Amino acid sequence: MAELTKKGIGGFLARQGILVAFVLFMVGFALANQRFIAIDNIFGVIRSSAILGVMALGVTFVVIGGNLDLSVGSMMSFSTIVVLDLHDTLGPTLAIPAMFGLTLALGAFIGFLVGYLKLNSLIVTLGMLSAIHGLTLTWSGGQNMDIADKQGTWFSVFGQGSIAGVPMPIIIFGLLAVVLGLVLSKTPFGRKIYAVGGNGQAATFSGIPRARVVFFTYLISAFCVATAGLLQASRSLGSQNTVGQGYELEVLAMVILGGASLLGGSGTIVKTVIGVLIFGFIENGLLLVGLEFYVQDVVIWLVIILAVWLDIAAKRGRLWSPIA
Amino acid sequence: MTPEKRKDLLKQGAIWGFIVLELAFFSIAGQFLSVTDTVFLSVDNMLLLLQQSAPIGIIALGMTIVMINGNIDLSVGATFALAAIVMLDSMTWPFMQALGDWAIPLSWCFALLTGVVLGAINGLIVWKTGVDAFIVTLGSMLGFRGLVFAYNGEQPTSHLNWTLIDFAEAQFLGLNTASWFLLGAALLLWLLMTRTVHGRNAYAIGNNRDAAVNAGIKVGPHFLWNFMLIGFLAALSGIVFSSGTGSVNPNDGMLYELWAITAVVLGGTKLAGGYGSIVSTLGGVIAIQLLRKGLGYVGAGTETVNLVIGLILIAVLFLDRQLNRKGKEELKT
Numbered sequence: 001m002a003e004l005t006k007k008g009i010g011g012f013l014a015r016q017g018i019l020v021a022f023v024l025f026m027v028g029f030a031l032a033n034q035r036f037i038a039i040d041n042i043f044g045v046i047r048s049s050a051i052l053g054v055m056a057l058g059v060t061f062v063v064i065g066g067n068l069d070l071s072v073g074s075m076m077s078f079s080t081i082v083v084l085d086l087h088d089t090l091g092p093t094l095a096i097p098a099m100f101g102l103t104l105a106l107g108a109f110i111g112f113l114v115g116y117l118k119l120n121s122l123i124v125t126l127g128m129l130s131a132i133h134g135l136t137l138t139w140s141g142g143q144n145m146d147i148a149d150k151q152g153t154w155f156s157v158f159g160q161g162s163i164a165g166v167p168m169p170i171i172i173f174g175l176l177a178v179v180l181g182l183v184l185s186k187t188p189f190g191r192k193i194y195a196v197g198g199n200g201q202a203a204t205f206s207g208i209p210r211a212r213v214v215f216f217t218y219l220i221s222a223f224c225v226a227t228a229g230l231l232q233a234s235r236s237l238g239s240q241n242t243v244g245q246g247y248e249l250e251v252l253a254m255v256i257l258g259g260a261s262l263l264g265g266s267g268t269i270v271k272t273v274i275g276v277l278i279f280g281f282i283e284n285g286l287l288l289v290g291l292e293f294y295v296q297d298v299v300i301w302l303v304i305i306l307a308v309w310l311d312i313a314a315k316r317g318r319l320w321s322p323i324a
Numbered sequence: 325m326t327p328e329k330r331k332d333l334l335k336q337g338a339i340w341g342f343i344v345l346e347l348a349f350f351s352i353a354g355q356f357l358s359v360t361d362t363v364f365l366s367v368d369n370m371l372l373l374l375q376q377s378a379p380i381g382i383i384a385l386g387m388t389i390v391m392i393n394g395n396i397d398l399s400v401g402a403t404f405a406l407a408a409i410v411m412l413d414s415m416t417w418p419f420m421q422a423l424g425d426w427a428i429p430l431s432w433c434f435a436l437l438t439g440v441v442l443g444a445i446n447g448l449i450v451w452k453t454g455v456d457a458f459i460v461t462l463g464s465m466l467g468f469r470g471l472v473f474a475y476n477g478e479q480p481t482s483h484l485n486w487t488l489i490d491f492a493e494a495q496f497l498g499l500n501t502a503s504w505f506l507l508g509a510a511l512l513l514w515l516l517m518t519r520t521v522h523g524r525n526a527y528a529i530g531n532n533r534d535a536a537v538n539a540g541i542k543v544g545p546h547f548l549w550n551f552m553l554i555g556f557l558a559a560l561s562g563i564v565f566s567s568g569t570g571s572v573n574p575n576d577g578m579l580y581e582l583w584a585i586t587a588v589v590l591g592g593t594k595l596a597g598g599y600g601s602i603v604s605t606l607g608g609v610i611a612i613q614l615l616r617k618g619l620g621y622v623g624a625g626t627e628t629v630n631l632v633i634g635l636i637l638i639a640v641l642f643l644d645r646q647l648n649r650k651g652k653e654e655l656k657t
Contacts, residue, residue, distance in 0.1 A: 070582070113638060123589055123641050126582055131634025137627030246578060249398065249462055256459055294473035301467025305460060309453040321454025323544045 029285035049280035050169035051228045056254045058224025060272040065217040066197035066264025067121035071128035076244030078136045079103045079229025084145040092155040100226045107222020115214035146238035159235025181269035197264025339607035350618035357622040377613035378502035382561040384584040386554030388605040394530035394597025395457035400558040402468030403442045404577035407559030408566035411435035412483040443555020447548035482571035492568035502564045514602040530597025
């Protein structure tokens with residue numbers, strides 16, 4: 001009986017450990033500094049996490065499908081630069097759909113390579129990281145991109161506007177999270193992604209079009225990247241070529257922190273959102289407590305490894321690995 | 325010669341064939357397109373190429389071993405930067421300054437020790453917790469970079485020591501110091517992987533971990549050694565790089581992990597583990613550097629280089645898959 005309860009607790013921690021950790025963090029920081037739970041601080045944190053958060057939503061789909069996407073950072077630079085450039089040539093109304101179209105085309109290309117040609121996703125997206133960076137540099141001619149008339153454009157509404165006191169990036173992030181969360185948990189397509197990531201061969205045998213499912217996970221990822229690029233461009237109205245550099249691994253860290261397994265088949269949008277918020281609030285909380293900015297990197301390192309470790313320890317029923 | 329051996333040789337020769345192709349292409353294309361009067365295929369240019377490929381190359385050698393072992397290391401860029409900082413900063417410590425030029429080898433030891441310790445941390449976590457190396461080193465990539473910033477904030481760390489710079493610029497038998505380190509490391513690691521029990525076991529573990537365990541191979545210690553080795557090599561790369569410049573930025577080495585992996589994959593090493601060779605990785609490193617230099621020589625900019633390298637990586641993956649599938653189909657009939 002005692003064995004059972006122990007397993008029950010372990011199982012609960014494995015399933016909800018990240019949520020428990022999140023609550024503990026929040027309570028701890030709130031006790032240490034009152035300002036931490038002030039509403040404007042919370043909005044500030046979520047707003048600054050929104051761009052990476054939106055990308056993390058898309059990467060969650062790819063990871064659940066059993067693949068990786070290392071190209072999101074470089075793709076985000078691409079969409080930011082493209083929308084800024086087109087803003088001045090086509091006008092904002094046309095620039096936004098055009099940028100979404102181009103970014104989705106890149107996503108479709110990756111989805112074709114990984115889904116239909118069945119190439120290793122890590123190497124394909126590593127290659128695309130480099131190739132898309134090349135495209136971005138070609139597009140911008142190596143220059144920074146700026147909108148000519150920064151005051152007179154409504155384009156800034158996505159990054160800087162707000163509705164009823166809630167900043168637009170938060171609304172977009174929240175809306176996208178709800179929609180994608182529903183797609184993942186309530187639709188047949190969502191179930192197919194879990195099936196393909198959990199056991200691709202079994203999925204194929206039960207008639208699930210594996211290639212097409214993988215293809216669509218990359219399209220969703222590209223759509224999220226385009227949205228992130230839009231938020232970034234609209235917030236700063238100007239950008240460097242390398243704005244998204246290094247984001248790919250940070251985003252992946254958020255998704256893993258949320259509990260998605262790199263082997264595929266597990267993870268949820270809610271958990272990814274928690275992973276994103278943990279990143280943001282740890283950063284913010286440590287700064288408010290008065291620690292230097294680099295402490296957060298070390299803390300996040302420990303949190304990621306502890307989270308994943310406890311997760312698999314609970315699954316295998318023992319703390320230390322069986323590796324001899 | 326068995327067919328399998330012939331196929332192996334063919335595969336390992338592919339990257340060198342590609343290099344020859346590149347050389348021929350850029351030499352000929354350079355006749356028409358070159359922006360300068362210098363010859364592409366000159367000894368000086370090739371020696372410079374070797375020297376420039378040293379920093380990534382040394383890391384890529386270590387990455388090969390870790391990948392043959394079935395793991396991966398994403399934290400090497402941060403290790404690179406931290407080791408370089410430790411080396412440059414340790415030379416300013418009072419007791420080190422009292423040592424005169426003897427401070428240089430000692431500072432190198434400190435830096436290499438830093439790399440080994442960071443590698444050991446990765447290796448121990450992978451071994452003891454059983455968490456996938458990709459995740460462990462993704463985390464330590466952030467964590468080690470935090471340590472880099474903890475050391476000196478966002479300021480660059482600089483220390484000019486002319487003896488050190490002379491050493492870094494020195495030439496021996498026509499080869500630059502950095503090139504010697506690259507070739508020396510390649511030779512030692514090649515011996516390690518092909519002539520020792522550790523090397524053989526590393527292949528066995530990467531190929532089929534369960535079978536290796538059943539054969540009585542202690543998997544954990546091999547993981548640990550290989551992570552310490554790549555930490556050592558990342559530190560060595562940091563030393564070689566910053567000895568010449570005398571300065572290192574806290575952002576240096578970012579994305580080196582991805583460049584190193586690109587070179588290793590181009591050399592034919594399998595991500596799944598169990599297959600790969602040090603010599604082919606050296607080929608991969610040279611091929612990438614040749615591409616960079618060659619495209620620059622014919623007047624193409626960084627953007628084209630990035631584009632071409634990315635697409636070549638995908639093309640190699642595709643070709644490799646097609647060839648392997650063909651082989652498997654032949655086996656079936």
